[in-house]
Amino acid sequence: MISYELALPYSLEPGWLAPYVEALQKGRAMGRSCSKCGSVSFPPQRRCQCGSGEAQWVRLSGKASVLLRTHGSDGTFGLVQFEGATNKAVTRLEGFASEITDGHLIAPPSDVPALILAPSKSRSTP
């Protein structure tokens, strides 16, 4: 048996995703608006489903509604729909009671661009 530990200190450049990553580190949502069909993707897609690669970065509200959720020892995650986005996203759900479906993006605890949703309680109370 050989015990061997490998440390891998990556320096990851986000490239075309830089506006998304930088905004996310502050808890903000930057999506891509297709110049051809107007679809907005968040998380951003480099090429729109319509086929066009021309797009502008747009700021979204960061509000989202939870469509599906899973919980267990791996944590709580949801398939969510961000306000203003055409596609859906998978995010971590933090502090979501089962009846809460509305949330908003929050800044991750480190500078890692994690997608974390916190509940927007006021909007969900019947």
Added chain:
Amino acid sequence: MAAVTGSAQTRFSRRTDGSSFRDWASEAFEAALLMATLDRADVDTLIVASESDFFTLQLNPAAILAGDLGLVGVATMRVEGGGASGQLAVHAAAQAIASGQARHVAVIGVDPSASQLPAATIKLLYGYSFDAWTDGMTGTSATALYALSYQAFAARIGLPDKCLDQIALQNRANAMLNPNAHLPRQHKMAEIADSPLIASPYRRLHCSPLSDGAAAIILSHPDALPGARGSAPRITGIGAASDHAQLGARQDTGTFTAKRKAMQRACQQAGIGPADIDVAEVYDAYAGAQLQALNVLGLSETLQADLDAQHFAPEGRLPINLSGGLLGQGAPVGATGVAQTATCALLLEGRYHPELQPKRPLRHALADTHGGVCTTAAVTLLSQADAK
């Protein structure tokens, strides 16, 4: 059409015997070569499937294995496509034969997914096999992504969670008769339903284990078959397809669209349809993934009724995962697809583990593998040499 002249695998398990992935690759290769009645000098191409250098701590593993196997000088390559790596390697080999470039190709799938790194580290690495910039950085687990996809599927079809228990129960029961299986178990339904919740609805016993092991096949050109292997099964159709890696980018979260396309492409090449399949090894990294696969492969339109009627059991009309699948036999990632194809070939030849070998003759078999949440799909159809 390429003939599968040799098929073999090691035991799939968590190894504690001091052996390494290089030993397992060698064991599987030697057994496949023996079955093929070929000499190593006959092999002109080596294709290795291994999912990640992180697992083996060996970049360019095909070059190292060529040396270990006494194959230095042959053409070598490594094929990778996440969980589909092994099946994609089979496809690459079939294409090498079809092109006329190769006469005898050794395909080896191998991964030390269990014993070389802690399970938590493997889980972290698997998180980067989806979209590293969104899913990976968020810490989303494979189980959570599969769970969300299955939820959408189950809601659309109207499947109760007990179907997950039925799949886990059947596959692990099949594994009881497979001496190479990692998790042979005669589960009770309550045991599965009471196992720890990982990502709802998935409980621990709905998930495949991390395994160590290797599998190997030898594919031969039909003009170069050894005399004793003229009736070896043929690979009659291969199909591969892709989907968005991000679950949220898909039109339908619960449908394995790439698998449907891969199946259509394989069927078109083979000139057969889903109704012609006699036996199948279907990708069951999670119990629900098998249900999603059966649906898009066109093997079942009434899943719950078919499960209740035991249609997919060893004595049923379409035995699925006689090996135990990933749930029962285990999942050394790179080896998985190669082992599925080896299993199908052995079944067609009537040379599978005796207690699992169906009594009736089999004409067509299907091996289905994917990577990601069916982001990369690879389907292989095998038929008897004398089939149309």
